[in-house]
Amino acid sequence: MALTAHRHLIWDWNGTLLDDLDLSVDVMNTLLARRGLPRLDRARYHALFDFPVRTYYGRLGFDPVIDGFDRLSVEFISGYDARRLESSLHRGAVGVLTAAAGAGLRQSILSAYRHETLHEIVAHFGLTAHFDHIAGLDNISAHSKVALGHALVRRLAVPPAEILLVGDTLHDLEVAHELGVDCALIASGHHPASRLQATGARVYPDLAAFAAAHGLQGRSDSGGGKI
Ligand SMILES: [Mg+2]
Structure with missing residues (x-):
């Protein structure tokens, strides 16, 4: 894999x-169960999950006449937030963040995710100091990260090519294209490798594989500040 700057x-x-x-699967299953709709497992979630979430909600069988999508979003986020600390970081997350910082990357x-809750959970995992900016949406409808991303890239004052x-999703690839930045996708999240690979994007099975491909394993003494 050629490394760019x-x-x-x-x-x-x-x-x-x-x-x-x-x-996410479990919380959505509580919404589905309340309405007598078919449950999700990982495979069905992977096949159906999408942005915008209204597309995804439609695929799950929710009736937009009975359940407005905004109301479903509120119900899902409420259920998710109540249990948000049940999740863990992906294996290798702290290591790759630390190695990237050690390599001089910002x-x-x-x-x-909602801005305030995002800050809180990043702090909960002790990761705040790794990041120059932590940008989340200011509403809970998760429309798109594109506008937020443009604002972030302007603040970074780094050429998009760098x-x-x-x-972990097709939406992340869309956002990267919109921002004109490079993209790497990790197939251990909300979209499966098959859907990610179909785009032709660079896909890694997990953070460890991403780290290995970019020389971000453990301590790095490259010192150049680029990967
Ligand atoms: Mg994601």
């Missing part, structure tokens, strides 16, 4: 650094 990593949070797939988070966005 990336100086800043923009991380997605849910599914990329945080391993919240099972929690790092930020760009997330569709930024690598690391995410």
